[in-house]
Amino acid sequence: MKKTLKNVENVIIRFAGDSGDGMQLTGGRFTETTAIVGNDISTLPDYPAEIRAPAGSLAGVSAFQINFSSKDIHTPGDKVDVLVAMNPAALKVHMNELEHGGMLICNTASFTKKNLTYAGYDSNPLEDGSLEDFFNVFAIDMSKIVLEACSDMDLPPKTVERTKNLFALGLLFWIFDRPTETTKSWLRKKFAKRPELIEANVRALDAGYNYGETTEIFMTRYMVDKADLPPGTYRNIVGNYAVSLGLVAAAEKSNLPLFYGGYPITPASDILHILSSLKYHNVKTFQAEDEIAGMTSIIGAAFTGNLAVTASSGPGIALKGEALGLAVMAELPMVIVNVQRGGPSTGLPTKTEQSDLFQALYGRNGEAPIPVIASATPGDCFYTAYEACRIALKYMTPVFVLTDGYLANGSEPWLIPNVDDLEPIEVKFADTSTLVDGQFMPYLRNKETLARPWAIPGVSGLEHRIGGLEKEDGTGNVSYDPENHHQMTLNRQQKINNIVNEIPPTDVFGKASGDMLILSWGGTKGSCRSATEDLQKESKLVSHIHLRWLNPLPKDLGEILIRYKHVLIPEINMGQLSKIIRAEYLVDAQGLNLVKGKPIGKGRIIEKVNEMLGC
Amino acid sequence: MADVKTVEKKKYSRMDFTSDQSVRWCPGCGDYAILTQTQKVFPELGIDRENIVFISGIGCSSRFPYYMNTYGFHTIHGRATAIASGVKIANPDLSVWVVTGDGDGLSIGGNHTIHLLRRNININVMLFNNRIYGLTKGQYSPTSEVGKITKSTPFGSLDRPFNPLTLAMGAQATFVARSVDRDTKHMQAMIERSHKHKGTSFLEIYQNCLIFNDGAFASMTNKESKADNVLRLEHGKPMLFGKENKKGIKLSDNVPEIIEIGDNYSIDDVLIHNEQDYVIASMLANFTYLDIFPDPVGVLYAIDVTPYDDLVVQQIDEAIGHHGTGSIKELLNSGNTWIVE
Ligand SMILES: Cc1ncc(C[n+]2csc(CCOP(=O)(O)OP(=O)(O)O)c2C)c(N)n1
Ligand code: SF4
Ligand SMILES: [Mg+2]
Numbered sequence: 001m002k003k004t005l006k007n008v009e010n011v012i013i014r015f016a017g018d019s020g021d022g023m024q025l026t027g028g029r030f031t032e033t034t035a036i037v038g039n040d041i042s043t044l045p046d047y048p049a050e051i052r053a054p055a056g057s058l059a060g061v062s063a064f065q066i067n068f069s070s071k072d073i074h075t076p077g078d079k080v081d082v083l084v085a086m087n088p089a090a091l092k093v094h095m096n097e098l099e100h101g102g103m104l105i106c107n108t109a110s111f112t113k114k115n116l117t118y119a120g121y122d123s124n125p126l127e128d129g130s131l132e133d134f135f136n137v138f139a140i141d142m143s144k145i146v147l148e149a150c151s152d153m154d155l156p157p158k159t160v161e162r163t164k165n166l167f168a169l170g171l172l173f174w175i176f177d178r179p180t181e182t183t184k185s186w187l188r189k190k191f192a193k194r195p196e197l198i199e200a201n202v203r204a205l206d207a208g209y210n211y212g213e214t215t216e217i218f219m220t221r222y223m224v225d226k227a228d229l230p231p232g233t234y235r236n237i238v239g240n241y242a243v244s245l246g247l248v249a250a251a252e253k254s255n256l257p258l259f260y261g262g263y264p265i266t267p268a269s270d271i272l273h274i275l276s277s278l279k280y281h282n283v284k285t286f287q288a289e290d291e292i293a294g295m296t297s298i299i300g301a302a303f304t305g306n307l308a309v310t311a312s313s314g315p316g317i318a319l320k321g322e323a324l325g326l327a328v329m330a331e332l333p334m335v336i337v338n339v340q341r342g343g344p345s346t347g348l349p350t351k352t353e354q355s356d357l358f359q360a361l362y363g364r365n366g367e368a369p370i371p372v373i374a375s376a377t378p379g380d381c382f383y384t385a386y387e388a389c390r391i392a393l394k395y396m397t398p399v400f401v402l403t404d405g406y407l408a409n410g411s412e413p414w415l416i417p418n419v420d421d422l423e424p425i426e427v428k429f430a431d432t433s434t435l436v437d438g439q440f441m442p443y444l445r446n447k448e449t450l451a452r453p454w455a456i457p458g459v460s461g462l463e464h465r466i467g468g469l470e471k472e473d474g475t476g477n478v479s480y481d482p483e484n485h486h487q488m489t490l491n492r493q494q495k496i497n498n499i500v501n502e503i504p505p506t507d508v509f510g511k512a513s514g515d516m517l518i519l520s521w522g523g524t525k526g527s528c529r530s531a532t533e534d535l536q537k538e539s540k541l542v543s544h545i546h547l548r549w550l551n552p553l554p555k556d557l558g559e560i561l562i563r564y565k566h567v568l569i570p571e572i573n574m575g576q577l578s579k580i581i582r583a584e585y586l587v588d589a590q591g592l593n594l595v596k597g598k599p600i601g602k603g604r605i606i607e608k609v610n611e612m613l614g615c
Numbered sequence: 616m617a618d619v620k621t622v623e624k625k626k627y628s629r630m631d632f633t634s635d636q637s638v639r640w641c642p643g644c645g646d647y648a649i650l651t652q653t654q655k656v657f658p659e660l661g662i663d664r665e666n667i668v669f670i671s672g673i674g675c676s677s678r679f680p681y682y683m684n685t686y687g688f689h690t691i692h693g694r695a696t697a698i699a700s701g702v703k704i705a706n707p708d709l710s711v712w713v714v715t716g717d718g719d720g721l722s723i724g725g726n727h728t729i730h731l732l733r734r735n736i737n738i739n740v741m742l743f744n745n746r747i748y749g750l751t752k753g754q755y756s757p758t759s760e761v762g763k764i765t766k767s768t769p770f771g772s773l774d775r776p777f778n779p780l781t782l783a784m785g786a787q788a789t790f791v792a793r794s795v796d797r798d799t800k801h802m803q804a805m806i807e808r809s810h811k812h813k814g815t816s817f818l819e820i821y822q823n824c825l826i827f828n829d830g831a832f833a834s835m836t837n838k839e840s841k842a843d844n845v846l847r848l849e850h851g852k853p854m855l856f857g858k859e860n861k862k863g864i865k866l867s868d869n870v871p872e873i874i875e876i877g878d879n880y881s882i883d884d885v886l887i888h889n890e891q892d893y894v895i896a897s898m899l900a901n902f903t904y905l906d907i908f909p910d911p912v913g914v915l916y917a918i919d920v921t922p923y924d925d926l927v928v929q930q931i932d933e934a935i936g937h938h939g940t941g942s943i944k945e946l947l948n949s950g951n952t953w954i955v956e
Contacts, residue, residue, distance in 0.1 A: 036953045182951070226955075235952045249943045259705050279934035281941030284704055284927060289730040293697035296690070296727075300670070300701025303688055304709070308701070326691050416952065419944050457686040457702070457709050460665040465634070465681050467689030468673075477636070478681070 005177070007223045010069040012077040013172065015165075016094045017086030018110075019053055019060045022165040026084075027064025029169055029183045035236040035413045037178055038226035039068040042526065044076035044599065045409045049266075049350045056115045061093045070225035074377075074526030076410065078601035082175075083135075084168050086110060086142075088119035095131075104135040105171070107164060109143035138217060142167045142208075149207040150200050159197075163204035170208025177221050180205055230415060237414040239378040239407035240270040243311070243337055246385025248281050251307045253386075254393060254425035259306035261286040261297035263316060266349045267405040268339040271311040295320035295327075295336070302332035303466075305429060305456035307389060311337035314356050315346065321363050324398060326468045328368040328492065331443075331452045333392035336370075337385065340404040340522075342597045351597030352405035354522050355573035360400040361551055361580075367489050369496040371395070372550040374402040376525035379414035381407060384548070390425045391502060395495055396451040402550070404572075406599050407523045430455035430462060440464050442476035450495035500552040506560055510536060510543030513563035516609055519589070521547040521577055524570050524600055531605035542609060550577070558585045566612050568592060570600050627658035634684040640675060645796035645822035646743065650682055653741075656803040660810050662710045670699040672724060674716035674750045676743035676822070693724025696731040699738050707737070707924040710810070717744045717758040721779060725757070732786040735814040737922040741806075742779055742817070745824035746831050753827035760904075765827070779819045780900035780915060784893070789814040791896060791916040795821040797836040801847070801912065808914055814922045835910055848899065848913030853885035856909050864908075871898055873907065890917040 013030070015023045024045055031043050044065040053060030067077035083098040085091040087110040098104060111124055125131050126139045142164040150160045166183075173180050184202055191197040212218045237245075251258035260275045260283065262268070276285040284306070288294040291312050298308035312320065317338050327334060340356045342348025360372045373388050375381040381403050388399040430453035436444065440462045443452050455462040464476065472479035473487055509532060516535075520528040525546045532544035545560065547553070561567055561581070567589040569578045575591035582589050592608045594600050632654045640646045657667070667685040671677035673692035680687030690698050695713045703711045713720075720728045720742045731738065747765070748754040754767040758779065762771040783791045790812040794805040802820065809816035821832045834840045846856045846864070854864040855876075863885030865874045874880040889895055896916035902908035935941075 032951060036951060038953070038955065229955045231955050233948065233952050233954050235948075235950055245943070245947060248941070248946065252943045257705070259701065261701060278941060278946070279931045280938040281943070281946070282931060282935070284931070286700070286704060288697065288700075289726055292694065293700070293727050293730070296694040296697040297701035297704070299690070300688075300698035300703075301705035302701075303698075304668075304702045304705035306705040308705075322691055323694065330688070415955075416947050419947065456706075457668045458665055458706065460663070463665060463685050463687075465636075465683075465687035465689065467680075467687075468691055469689065 003219055005221050005223055009071055011224055012067045012080045013082040014063055014065040014080040014094060015084045016061060016063040016090035018055055019048060019062045021086045023062045023064050026165045026169045027066060031066055031411055032236055033178045033182045034068045036182060039224055040073050040227035041068045041413050042073055042076045043411045047350055056087055056089055056118045058089045058093055061090045068224055070227050074529045078603045088115045088121055092119045100134050102135055105138045107142040108139045109141050145207055146204045149203045155196055155200055160200055163201050166201045166204035167208035170205040171212050174209045174212030175221055177223050180209055232415045234413045234415055236411050237379050238409055238411045239381040239403050241274055242379055242381035243385045244271050244274040246382040247309055248278060250386045250389030254307060254427050256307040258283045259301035259308045261288050262294040262310045263288050263291045265313045265316045267341055267408045268311045268313050291316035291319035295323040298334050299327055302334045308334040313339050313341045314343045317359060325364045325368050327398040329468050330466050331396045333396050334398045335388045335392050336398060337401045339408045348597045353572050357576040360402055369493050370398050370400055371496055371499050372400040373548060374522040374550055375407055376546060378407050378410050378412050391499055393425055393427055395449055395499060402522055404523045432461040441474050442466055443471055444474050449498055497552055500555050503549050503554045506545055506554050506556050508543050508545050511541060514541030514543055515613055516542040516566045517564035518544045519567055519569045521550060527600050527602045527605055528570055531602040534606055535609055561585055561587045570605050625663055629654045632657045632684050634682050636681045638682050641826050643825040646676055648796045649820055652799050652802045656806050667710045668702055669712045670695045671714040672719035674719045676714055676716040677719060679714040693719055696727040700731060700736050703736050703738050703924050704927055711738045713738060713740045715742050717756045718748045722757045729786040732783055732788040732815050734923040735789050735920050737813055737924050739809040739816045742819045743822040744819050745822045745828055747824050747828035749824045749827055778903045783817045784897045784900050788817045789918050789920045790816040792914045793819045793912045795835055796823060812917060814920055844909050846909040846911040848888045848911050850888055850890045853882055853887055890914050
């Protein structure tokens with residue numbers, strides 16, 4: 001029988017298995033190959049908080065989702081077309097999100113009595129016929145096949161059995177018509193010192209591929225054409241890597257050494273890992289004893305003239321709070337990245353959330369305004385980190401960058417920016433030409449920006465003292481004068497307000513007025529854009545705008561909001577941006593607030609819009 | 616700190632280190648004496664003034680940087696050591712000084728203090744120990760003795776104090792010293808030694824808080840009792856004390872005891888101080904809360920360990936030597952890339 005090749009626009013695959021099954025690796029490899037093939041991609045890793053949850057348990061299920069397409073896509077997608085379930089627990093946890101009629105691929109070897117009971121199954125769903133009505137089920141004994149493929153090798157069966165994820169990967173490569181070579185060369189590099197492991201994994205990969213090719217179980221292959229992406233050189237990028245590159249780029253463009261001080265915390269630690277491997281870019285990384293020291297060490301580095309950065313997640317940002325106040329008071333440039341995760345407290349450390357917006361905006365004592373910029377996609381993390389550095393240096397202020405667990409670990413194909421096209425960052429340290437009657441004035445402000453001079457130790461004639469006590473306007477001497485305190489409070493606020501001049505006019509996707517405006521910030525951009533596209537195809541008068549800056553808000557936002565009958569703000573929190581918009585513009589903005597540790601699907605947004613429009 | 620370039624030194628006087636801010640401590644506070652001695656000795660250290668940075672936390676003692684005409688940063692409670700770490704790593708050419716209190720450096724900031732000592736960043740810490748919280752008007756501190764009656768402990772404090780010097784020894788400090796506010800010449804010498812040490816220098820200074828804990832160190836500063844209660848340490852010299860230096864410390868079966876030089880003992884029985892001996896330094900540090908022994912002042916411990924900030928520079932140099940200086944263009948285009956036409 002001849003196998004058929006079918007063209008499809010878009011496929012969503014989810015690899016799910018036990019933490020030990022290598023699902024993140026499998027997903028990562030599929031992503032890499034798919035990116036090189038030229039599809040547009042969006043990925044969503046979903047891993048458990050426990051490093052070693054009991055094997056076979058529901059808590060130990062780890063998954064990786066990839067959405068790839070011949071069209072421009074914005075999200076990892078809602079329901080999946082293909083679910084690879086390596087054990088019963090993975091099936092149990094993820095089955096509900098497989099489209100009816102979707103492809104379900106399982107490794108029968110792990111559907112043992114023990115694993116089934118562990119996952120809460122009374123009978124084996126692969127045998128009791130409960131799945132066939134809904135899904136296209138492919139039950140394969142992957143473990144047995146890989147053991148056979150390596151039977152002539154002198155390797156313990158346990159080691160061989162662990163290559164079954166490569167089998168699954170090979171099979172999917174065949175089904176979706178992608179080459180195996182990229183993965184093979186990756187394996188050769190990864191196991192350079194263990195040739196026998198290269199061999200076993202390559203055999204498993206080929207076995208999977210050949211299984212699709214030769215057995216009669218799979219009769220259809222699917223083609224997803226290249227996406228029509230803007231021309232240029234691409235790479236695949238995850239958010240935390242993009243943030244790190246953005247920081248290094250800003251350091252190079254500003255000609256400043258990069259100083260990173262931080263304390264490990266999920267999901268921000270990778271930024272520390274990445275930067276610490278980039279020492280040859282003149283990057284100093286300091287793993288401090290806690291987040292307070294991470295934050296205060298960068299205040300010291302900023303005082304000394306480095307480009308100072310820290311990153312953390314909610315609990316760590318809470319610890320940095322007091323020192324952030326000092327950074328505001330001292331008016332020193334630095335960047336604080338918050339890779340948001342589920343809260344409060346330890347919350348859901350490995351899941352995504354957008355619930356630290358208020359923390360970034362208000363989480364300090366006193367009137368302590370800090371600019372806040374949020375990344376929209378994994379690749380955008382590069383630009384937001386870069387922009388945050390530029391603004392911090394120009395306005396002499398700490399700047400918050402908000403990303404989240406989904407952006408940090410998710411990936412997309414990324415058009416590599418041309419460094420020469422990035423906005424220049426000019427830094428001018430104070431020198432003795434600014435002395436007033438021979439006196440250095442650390443708080444004498446730039447008339448246009450209100451930034452104070454950056455006078456770093458080592459310059460004769462500029463010796464001066466600053467601190468957290470209120471300072472006299474201009475001289476910076478300690479002052480308890482009420483009028484001066486009021487004036488300094490206004491100055492600090494006005495300086496941040498001035499950043500509004502850096503924000504380009506708001507880009508409205510859709511008509512300039514209409515029935516519904518969807519307003520997004522951060523990682524929900526993709527779902528909101530996809531939902532808007534779908535709704536517009538149905539000729540609904542729905543537009544979308546996305547906010548990059550949360551503080552200050554763009555100048556033109558107020559006048560745009562009132563041109564729509566309804567405003568909807570989907571957020572992975574209880575309505576933080578909604579409250580700000582309502583307070584700031586007296587607009588009856590409604591929220592779609594789902595706090596489930598994962599991106600809001602476009603389906604839920606469409607539903608909500610239809611409900612609000614009464615259709 | 617000794618690595619600031621020593622070519623063509625500028626000549627300074629005490630006035631060059633005096634800022635235009637009026638000093639606001641209570642009249643008679645021990646902090647004045649420390650400030651004066653610092654301003655007096657700094658011209659002798661041979662550091663260009665613009666390369667000096669004073670960082671402090673919060674407390675009476677932490678007002679110090681305002682009065683020094685150098686770069687200065689009066690920061691937040693407990694964090695001076697961490698901020699100074701950032702300063703020194705960011706620019707290892709600076710001479711970085713931390714001024715902190717027993718509350719600032721040992722209570723709220725205790726964590727940063729021990730980690731600074733462990734890392735051995737080339738920073739000089741001056742910890743003003745008045746065994747009380749001065750600025751907040753007189754609560755007991757982590758160095759206050761048990762049973763201390765203060766505003767927050769009207770029936771006496773219950774918790775045991777710790778001893779900054781044993782804490783520093785335990786934290787792997789490479790330089791541990793002590794001085795007393797009233798002992799002006801000694802303090803100058805200790806400041807100079809702190810400066811010369813490469814690595815973190817931990818200098819505890821007993822400081823009298825006239826208002827809330829007056830006389831805390833009286834037995835060490837009063838003319839009559841001083842000689843019997845202070846053990847002045849000098850490297851290579853016998854540990855003698857008492858009116859005519861007739862008392863000494865002797866080790867018998869590794870247990871210290873006090874001997875009288877005379878009929879039964881001679882100076883040869885007295886222990887010789889060795890700054891590099893961890894065991895002896897730890898023993899001396901422990902004298903503080905043992906009533907029978909005199910309280911040691913001077914350099915208890917000083918060893919040579921490459922400072923963290925030097926290692927940071929080394930590691931970066933090596934990385935650059937290995938890869939060449941990184942270029943963001945290259946980095947962006949590294950890894951698996953593909954071209955879309
Ligand atoms: C976060 C924070 N908590 C509490 C305080 C209040 N406070 C200021 S100084 C101080 C204690 C100071 O004691 P110490 O460090 O011994 O300095 P001293 O005044 O004795 O020189 C306290 C509790 C503060 N400023 N910040
Ligand atoms: S309260 Fe005590 S420590 Fe503070 S200035 Fe007065 S005397 Fe000095
Ligand atoms: Mg004190």
